[in-house]
Amino acid sequence: MSFALSVKEEVVKKSFAPCCQKAFLGGFTKYNMKLNISDHYFNFEVSSISNPVIRAIYTFFRHSFDAEIETIIVQSNKLKKHKTFILKIKKNTRYILEALHVYDFAHHQKIIEIPDDWEEHCQRAYIAGIFVACGSVNSPDTSNYHLEVQFSEEPSALYFKKLLSKYRFLFKITKRHDKYVCYIKKSFLVSDFLKLIDAINSVLAFEDTRISRDMTNSINRLNNIEISNQQKSTKAGIEQVMMINYLVDHNLFDELNENTKKLAYQRLANPESSLQELSDLLYDKYNLELSKSGVNHLFREIKKIYYENLK
Numbered sequence: 001m002s003f004a005l006s007v008k009e010e011v012v013k014k015s016f017a018p019c020c021q022k023a024f025l026g027g028f029t030k031y032n033m034k035l036n037i038s039d040h041y042f043n044f045e046v047s048s049i050s051n052p053v054i055r056a057i058y059t060f061f062r063h064s065f066d067a068e069i070e071t072i073i074v075q076s077n078k079l080k081k082h083k084t085f086i087l088k089i090k091k092n093t094r095y096i097l098e099a100l101h102v103y104d105f106a107h108h109q110k111i112i113e114i115p116d117d118w119e120e121h122c123q124r125a126y127i128a129g130i131f132v133a134c135g136s137v138n139s140p141d142t143s144n145y146h147l148e149v150q151f152s153e154e155p156s157a158l159y160f161k162k163l164l165s166k167y168r169f170l171f172k173i174t175k176r177h178d179k180y181v182c183y184i185k186k187s188f189l190v191s192d193f194l195k196l197i198d199a200i201n202s203v204l205a206f207e208d209t210r211i212s213r214d215m216t217n218s219i220n221r222l223n224n225i226e227i228s229n230q231q232k233s234t235k236a237g238i239e240q241v242m243m244i245n246y247l248v249d250h251n252l253f254d255e256l257n258e259n260t261k262k263l264a265y266q267r268l269a270n271p272e273s274s275l276q277e278l279s280d281l282l283y284d285k286y287n288l289e290l291s292k293s294g295v296n297h298l299f300r301e302i303k304k305i306y307y308e309n310l311k
Contacts, residue, residue: 003139005050007194007202008132012056014198020125021060023118026100027129028057030110031151033102043093047086053132054085061089065096112159123163128197130160137190140209147190148183150176157182167196237271240299243306244268255305260298262286267299 001009016024034045048054061067068091074084089096097103101111114126130149137147151157154173157180161171164182169189171182184190187210194203244264247253256264266273266281273281275292282288282295290298 003141003202003205004136007137007197007199008135009050009052010199010202011128011132011197012053016060016125017121018064019119019122022064022100023114023122023125024129024132025057025060025064026102026114027126027131028133029097029100029129030102030133031130031156032133035103043088043090044097045086045088047084048132049082049084051083051085054087058087061087061096065092065099067091067096110153110156112155114163123166124196124198127163131197137194140206140213143213144185145187145190145210146183146185147193148181150179150181152179154180156180169193169196233274234272237267237273240267240302241271243302246306246310247302250309252305252309256302259288259290260301262288263290263295263298264302 029044029046032046032048034047036043036045046054046057048057058069058071061069067089070088070090072086072088074086076082076084094105098105101114103109104111114123118126134151135147135149138144149160151160157173160182161173164171169184169192171184174181174183184193191203191206191210194200194206244253244267247256247264253261253264262282262285263278266278266285270278270281275295279290279292279295282290
C-alpha cells in the first residue's frame with residue numbers, strides 16, 4: 001500500500017461529528033463525483049480503489065441522508081490489477097448535492113466555495129475530504145517531499161489555495177496536462193498538512209522516517225568531510241616530506257631554525273599525521289607548545305626555502 005493511500009484510510013477511520021461527516025462528504029463528493037443527468041434519470045457516483053475509504057463514504061451517506069446506494073465493484077485489467085469500488089446514489093440526489101454545497105442546480109454548475117460561517121472543525125473535515133478525493137503525498141522514504149491536490153478547473157485550485165492560506169499553507173499552483181495542481185514541497189508543511197487533516201499516525205511515521213534519513217545523511221556528510229580532510233592531510237604530508245628530503249639532500253636543512261627542524265623530524269617520522277597531531281607530538285617530545293596555525297607557519301618556512309633553492 002502506498003503512503004498516500006494509508007493516509008487516506010487513516011483519515012476516514014477517525015470519528016467525525018455529524019456536521020463534519022457532511023463537510024467531509026462535501027469535499028470528497030465535489031471532487032470525486034461523476035454526475036449522470038438525462039431526461040429519464042438523475043444520479044451521481046463516487047468511487048475509490050480503497051475498501052476502507054468507500055465503506056466510510058457509504059456509512060457517511062447512510063447516516064447523513066439515509067441515502068439509497070447501489071454498490072458496484074469493477075475489476076481492473078491493467079498490470080497492477082485492483083478493484084474500483086463505486087457507490088451510485090439514486091435517491092434524493094438533488095437534495096443531497098445541494099445540502100453538501102456541491103452543485104448549484106439553478107445555474108447548473110459546481111459550487112466552488114463553502115459557506116463563510118463554517119466552524120474550523122468542519123473546514124478541516126472538508127479539506128480532508130478533498131485530499132481523500134484527489135490528493136496525493138510522496139512516501140517519506142523518498143528524498144523528494146511532495147504533497148499535491150489535483151483539480152479539473154482553475155477556480156477550484158485558486159479557492160483551495162485561498163482556503164489553506166488561512167492555516168498558513170502557501171500552496172503553489174501549476175498546470176499539468178488538463179489538471180490544475182496545488183502543491184507544497186517543504187517537509188514541515190507536508191507534516192503540518194497531515195496534522196490538519198488529523199492523520200496523526202501518518203505524521204508520526206512521516207517524521208520518524210524523515211528524521212532517520214536526515215540523520216543518516218548528516219552522518220554520511222560528516223564521514224565524507226572527514227575522508228576529504230584526511231586525503232588533503234595525507235597529500236600535504238607527502239609534499240612536506242618531499243620538501244624536507246630535498247633540503248636534506250641539498251645541504252639546506254641547517255637553514256631551518258631549531259623549532260622548524262624539530263617539526264621536520266616529526267613530519268619525517270609521521271608522514272600521515274595531521275597538523276594537530278604534529279602539534280601534540282612537538283609538545284610531548286620537546287615541550288614545544290605550538291598551535292595548528294603555528295605548525296602551519298613553520299611548514300611555510302620550509303616551503304619558502306624549498307622554492308627559493310629549487311633547481
